[in-house]
Amino acid sequence: MxxxxxxxxxxxxxxxxxxxxxxxxxxxxxxxxxxxxxxxxxxxxxxxxxxxxxxxxxxxxxxxxxxxxxxxxxxxxxxxxxxxxxMKDVWEMFRLVIEQRKRREIDPTREMLRQCLANLDPKEPGADFTRDRLAAMAGFFEAVTELHDQMKRLPTGTVRKLLRMGTKVRKKAG
Amino acid sequence: MxxxxxxxxxxxxxxxxxxxxxxxxxxxxxxxxxxxxxxxxxxxxxxxxxxxxxxxxxxxxxxxxxxxxxxxxxxxxxxxxxxxxxMKDVWEMFRLVIEQRKRREIDPTREMLRQCLANLDPKEPGADFTRDRLAAMAGFFEAVTELHDQMKRLPTGTVRKLLRMGTKVRKKAG
DNA sequence: CATTACTTTCAGTATAGACTGAATATACAG
DNA sequence: CTGTATATTCAGTCTATACTGAAAGTAATG
Known part of the structure; x- marks a missing residue:
């Protein structure tokens, strides 16, 4: 050894x-x-x-x-x-881990939020407030999912390229 | 209560x-x-x-x-x-948490990798292999840091806008 | 098919971190 | 100042999870 x-x-x-x-x-x-x-x-x-x-x-x-x-x-x-x-390819390694953690943690959370919104009784006191909070959180998780989907479609190496383009991209969006 | x-x-x-x-x-x-x-x-x-x-x-x-x-x-x-x-602003909340976890976990890891690369004795057997692995990992963490810096500069709401632009951005980069 | 090499399972143990409640500290009210 | 309400600290306990080692399982070898 x-x-x-x-x-x-x-x-x-x-x-x-x-x-x-x-x-x-x-x-x-x-x-x-x-x-x-x-x-x-x-x-x-x-x-x-x-x-x-x-x-x-x-x-x-x-x-x-x-x-x-x-x-x-x-x-x-x-x-x-x-x-x-x-595996030696670091990017691929993290891609795999992230994809699976998303499936195990992000997806169930999205589902939970959907459930909560569905279960919400409008007659409960403060239901409007609760709905706003849940919807805001749900929106965030939808965005994270969207971001993940976008990344997944990129071939390895392109993320790095995108990062170098960062400044230009920011200008377009701003 | x-x-x-x-x-x-x-x-x-x-x-x-x-x-x-x-x-x-x-x-x-x-x-x-x-x-x-x-x-x-x-x-x-x-x-x-x-x-x-x-x-x-x-x-x-x-x-x-x-x-x-x-x-x-x-x-x-x-x-x-x-x-x-x-705090009620979900995006800001996660921004804060991510920023701090980066400082507590990503930054020290970058530092550790730098240390390792510095400590590496080229006479050790397999030093070249080890250097390659460490450098690859370090590259990934540098990219993550870069991504984080880019995001940090975006005003709230722009990330969402960027996500909607996703497809176009991918084409430009591809 | 017996033996040996190797791997997995699992019941029990160890341990890190979470949690409690009593003691202590702080600060306000009268 | 004294008493009371509130907040924090911390030593001890509890618990979830990690870990071990022995036993059972699997598969190759001669």
Missing amino acids: AELTGVQKQYILHWGEMGTRWGINRTVAQIHALLYLSPRALPAEEIAETLSVARSNVSTSIRELETWGIVRAVHVLGDRREHYES | AELTGVQKQYILHWGEMGTRWGINRTVAQIHALLYLSPRALPAEEIAETLSVARSNVSTSIRELETWGIVRAVHVLGDRREHYES
């Missing part, structure tokens, strides 16, 4: 920390960090040793990363074990 | 749930939801009763919301107690 370099340690610890702040399990994030920096696919056993976590914990965490679609198992000739590697 | 309507309950519970998924304390999120839907500012006592949490818990949570800048104390004539109200 290769020891971690100082830089790897720094990156992995930070990434784990950031993960927790965004509702992602620390170990899951650390494993992702390790694989992202690894030039070769690693077997679960080695991941467990390197990060000092239980083998079973690696198993569960890897599965989570696989469901995100940012880690996959590969096979190495002459080795029965699964080896895991991370 | 006013009882919650069904719609309020639904909204508050969902909002609390979403909070936890994004690393925000459930109670903090629930209090925000309650205040957002409330047509009048509420004293801490009433918030505690309505949500069935300890008065002290409300105190702490309110302070957190105040540091985000999305809740503030107001005074009611003939009442010594502080009453709390939420």
Whole structure:
């Protein structure tokens, strides 16, 4: 098992920390960090040793990363074990994560807001006020969804191009 | 103390749930939801009763919301107690939260990546590979920062306008 | 088909962070 | 000043979630 370099340690610890702040399990994030920096696919056993976590914990965490679609198992000739590697395209990685978090969190929230607006009894005291607040929030989430859809249609690399165009775009819109 | 309507309950519970998924304390999120839907500012006592949490818990949570800048104390004539109200402008609210999370999480990550690139020993095995990975990640975070800066300069409402222009913008960039 | 290598599951344990309530601090009213 | 209303702090408790290790499951090998 290769020891971690100082830089790897720094990156992995930070990434784990950031993960927790965004509702992602620390170990899951650390494993992702390790694989992202690894030039070769690693077997679960080695991941467990390197990060000092239980083998079973690696198993569960890897599965989570696989469901995100940012880690996959590969096979190495002459080795029965699964080896895991991370996707290397950072933009694609975040695109996948964002798309899925949108599906799991934004979409249900939009649905909830729609439900609330539907359930709203106009005879309740303050119903008008409540409707305004719900509608404003719903509008925001619709916009976020719109933004996401627009981005999704862009081929990789175009977002970066758009950013460079930023100033011009702002002028047109302003 | 006013009882919650069904719609309020639904909204508050969902909002609390979403909070936890994004690393925000459930109670903090629930209090925000309650205040957002409330047509009048509420004293801490009433918030505690309505949500069935300890008065002290409300105190702490309110302070957190105040540091985000999305809740503030107001005074009611003939009442010594502080009453709390939420900002109602949804866009501004999210702008504040995003700006601060960027400062707390994106900026330190950029810094960490810079540090890592600086600390990288070119004699270490695989240093070139590591540098590539770090640089790619750093590029992404720079882009996110750029995007954030661009947005920050837009007056409220313009983002919505831009979204409507989306298709045209995509053509220009494509 | 027995053995070995590897992976997953899961019941129990550990732990970080949330929450409570009593104690303390603050500030207003009389 | 004294008493009362309100707000904050903090030590201890609770709880949701992460994590472990043993047991069960799966699959390759000889």
